């Protein structure tokens with residue numbers, strides 16, 4: 001890192017894996033100067049790695065990296081790289097996360113961190129030992145309406161929180177011709193929709209209400225096999241005609257009953273959380289509904305810029321008001337000047353990049369970190385044990401998270 005003549009702080013960025021998320025992280029760094037010109041952050045896209053030649057080519061030609069390699073170690077060994085975005089498939093997260101920590105690189109890593117709690121914990125231990133700053137791809141928590149919901153709960157404006165209902169319903173694999181990407185192979189992904197989508201929902205609940213202490217879960221696999229998609233080609237949205245069919249090794253659907261832990265702002269609130277990658281109808285219906293003795297609020301990513309708020313018992317007209325995200329909620333004003341003009345998904349990653357780099361510079365306290373990933377992984381792991389044993393399972397709150405009340 002160095003201070004440029006114009007006073008901005010140049011931060012050398014490395015990227016590992018140039019798939020969907022790798023491209024998105026890169027756009028997020030590039031857009032920081034427009035959204036946060038006052039922060040003086042000057043990310044320099046230095047070195048990207050991906051074994052697929054078309055992806056390294058794209059990294060240099062389209063995304064603007066100075067150099068690219070097939071081997072991620074070249075990124076970690078590059079002295080011009082200060083921070084690394086780890087956007088690899090799940091099976092590489094622990095190996096790369098640990099290597100990044102040992103190389104002394106701060107890292108922003110995609111969720112879920114690894115193929116389960118044990119791998120997330122190994123990355124957390126390595127990051128702690130190396131003293132590097134971490135950030136997790138829990139992008140939905142940055143939606144201005146969610147930041148506002150967190151405030152409403154913390155200030156008691158919904159009363160005592162009694163229950164929560166959440167869903168992560170996606171249709172990316174609703175079609176049986178939907179590709180068997182690495183996400184469906186246990187050795188490459190770990191669990192299925194539990195890690196892919198439920199982890200996001202667990203993070204949203206923990207961020208707004210507090211840590212989840214207990215779960216009871218069911219899981220199911222709707223399609224037993226799918227046509228194979230070679231690694232490094234296409235996306236998991238691809239449809240393949242007459243492909244080579246391979247078995248689906250993890251769950252398409254997961255449902256959980258949850259109880260919020262003692263000591264949290266919403267202690268003892270109960271609820272239901274569901275995730276599916278085969279929903280027909282909802283496209284990316286990711287959301288939570290929070291109910292309290294004084295009011296309730298609904299948010300859905302498909303309508304990211306809206307929060308449905310009840311007026312509460314005392315209101316002349318009970319029921320819901322559709323409140324549009326506006327300046328004053330989260331970082332909305334960094335993207336749009338007034339309510340009604342919408343922010344998009346990419347903007348959430350710009351906010352995430354800002355929080356990460358501000359944390360690296362010691363300036364931001366509420367940046368999701370590896371302890372948040374470990375906490376979500378613990379809950380997901382408890383859900384897996386519960387589904388297997390048909391029993392309730394507990395998850396011990398993790399120290400050092402950014403959960404509500406922590």
Ligand SMILES: NC(=O)c1ccc[n+]([C@@H]2O[C@H](COP(=O)([O-])OP(=O)(O)OC[C@H]3O[C@@H](n4cnc5c(N)ncnc54)[C@H](O)[C@@H]3O)[C@@H](O)[C@H]2O)c1
Nearest residue numbers: 017018019020021050052087088089090110111112137232
């Ligand atoms: N935060 C979110 O909302 C969100 C959304 C999508 C994906 N993700 C997560 O991001 C991660 C990546 O997902 P994606 O959809 O971008 O995957 P993708 O399949 O689009 O891209 C994966 C890339 O990894 C590369 N790769 C394979 N082996 C590699 C190796 N040995 N070294 C370096 N690169 C290698 C592939 O060539 C490919 O370019 C996953 O962990 C996923 O769960 C998060």
